[in-house]
Amino acid sequence: MPKFQKDLTQGSVAKHLILFALPFLASNFLQALYNMADMFFVGRFNGAVGATAVGVGGQITILVMNLISGLAVGGTVLIAQYIGAKRQEDVKRTVGTIFTLYGAAGIALTVVMLVADRYILRLLVSDPLAYPETLKYTDICMSGLIFIFGYNAVSAVLRGMGDSRHPLLFVAVAAALNIGLDALFCGPFGWGAAGAAWATVISQGVSFLLSVWYLRRQKFLFDFHPKSFRVDKEIARQLLRIGLPTSLGGVTVAFSFITLTGVANSIAGIVGTTALSVTGKVNSVAILPAFAMQASVSSMAGQNLGAQKHDRALKTCLTAIGLALCVTLPLMFLVRTFAEPVTRFFLGTDSAGLDPAVALECVKQSAVYIRSISWDYIFVAGAFNIIGLALAAGHTRFTLSMSLFSSIVARVPAAWLLGRTLGLGLMGMGFAAPIATALSLVIDVIYLCSGRWKKSRVMVNTEIAALE
Numbered sequence: 001m002p003k004f005q006k007d008l009t010q011g012s013v014a015k016h017l018i019l020f021a022l023p024f025l026a027s028n029f030l031q032a033l034y035n036m037a038d039m040f041f042v043g044r045f046n047g048a049v050g051a052t053a054v055g056v057g058g059q060i061t062i063l064v065m066n067l068i069s070g071l072a073v074g075g076t077v078l079i080a081q082y083i084g085a086k087r088q089e090d091v092k093r094t095v096g097t098i099f100t101l102y103g104a105a106g107i108a109l110t111v112v113m114l115v116a117d118r119y120i121l122r123l124l125v126s127d128p129l130a131y132p133e134t135l136k137y138t139d140i141c142m143s144g145l146i147f148i149f150g151y152n153a154v155s156a157v158l159r160g161m162g163d164s165r166h167p168l169l170f171v172a173v174a175a176a177l178n179i180g181l182d183a184l185f186c187g188p189f190g191w192g193a194a195g196a197a198w199a200t201v202i203s204q205g206v207s208f209l210l211s212v213w214y215l216r217r218q219k220f221l222f223d224f225h226p227k228s229f230r231v232d233k234e235i236a237r238q239l240l241r242i243g244l245p246t247s248l249g250g251v252t253v254a255f256s257f258i259t260l261t262g263v264a265n266s267i268a269g270i271v272g273t274t275a276l277s278v279t280g281k282v283n284s285v286a287i288l289p290a291f292a293m294q295a296s297v298s299s300m301a302g303q304n305l306g307a308q309k310h311d312r313a314l315k316t317c318l319t320a321i322g323l324a325l326c327v328t329l330p331l332m333f334l335v336r337t338f339a340e341p342v343t344r345f346f347l348g349t350d351s352a353g354l355d356p357a358v359a360l361e362c363v364k365q366s367a368v369y370i371r372s373i374s375w376d377y378i379f380v381a382g383a384f385n386i387i388g389l390a391l392a393a394g395h396t397r398f399t400l401s402m403s404l405f406s407s408i409v410a411r412v413p414a415a416w417l418l419g420r421t422l423g424l425g426l427m428g429m430g431f432a433a434p435i436a437t438a439l440s441l442v443i444d445v446i447y448l449c450s451g452r453w454k455k456s457r458v459m460v461n462t463e464i465a466a467l468e
Helices: 013-084 088-124 130-143 145-160 165-186 192-217 232-287 288-306 312-336 340-345 355-394 395-423 426-451 457-467
Strands: none
Touching: 013 088, 013 130, 013 145, 013 232, 013 288, 013 312, 013 355, 013 395, 088 130, 088 145, 088 232, 130 145, 130 192, 145 165, 145 192, 165 312, 192 288, 232 288, 232 312, 232 355, 232 426, 288 312, 288 355, 312 340, 340 355, 340 457, 355 395, 355 426, 395 426, 426 457
């Protein structure tokens, strides 16, 4: 078996989940940490204006990332199932195809977003102080998309092979470098939000180049030579069939958060957008355990479905839900208890360019929003991991429908109703998240009990292709 490849169809389910999830969790925590570092240093040196720039600009970056992340998810699922089915040549074809498609998409989206971002931001940021900083931050981040896509492509491929340790090593370098550059660019250099953006782009570029260098030295099955970048039409068709619904689902979720930013802006102006920006960073860390388990389920259940071990795939999902709850419930308590100190950690009370009373209100309202949204942590453990099983089976149309339902049908209307119509403000907007996730979880449980996930869309097609 190749060095980076692990067999997840044998041994203890809980042990495999934990050993896979811990590096993934640490990796994503480090990514969240350097995003939080952006918020911390910009918030400290540039106040609520800078925090808004990082928060809103970060949402645009996430939207673009989600647009092509489906290709990575499709690659992870295909690789995992091919490994479970002992089809090594198909693994190699999938790796080459995903790197080629990811690179082309990264270049194309960089060009498009450098033109389009200013028009999107005019709809989201009304404050004349915050708009220029937000545009600078977003433009710089968009210029470095190719590095972000490259790192995520490498990570998706390795995780499909059952390796979550090496992506952790690559992101650890990026996190350490990003924090150091944040302190330098935002402090002594005084570059504000633009400095945080440059720190992010440089650190992710270094991380990606390091990952390529390391994999080439270890004689990875893809050598990164120009002649190796080619597309296998059958694999590409599979990737797009699995990936496009996942991409649309990710874009839907990101778009819903952008819409919520507009709602918060209409309710409380810069206080509202600042509250959503700070809460977004805190929330991104709090849901990481459930998200790490989802990734573990996708890889581990994918291999077991490829090997036709349905009982083990189901056990993987249920065990992951239990493990995730053991972490998310204590996190909910901590977030609710320390909401205001956490907010003050990012913003202080002397935000640059704002009246002190307004700055203090930013801190208070951010804490209110964090406390109300924290109830969501009860439900994400179940919802995320059932979706992980659906992804492992290649049922991405179901995952897309759940993204649409949770984000557009449930969350955005609930936020508008509770926040504006009923006058509950940011507290009401926060409650929209747990309401939407709870409703989605009901449908997820019905899907799980139906047994539809046993009929893997990926392996049905690949078996037909093998017979041909």
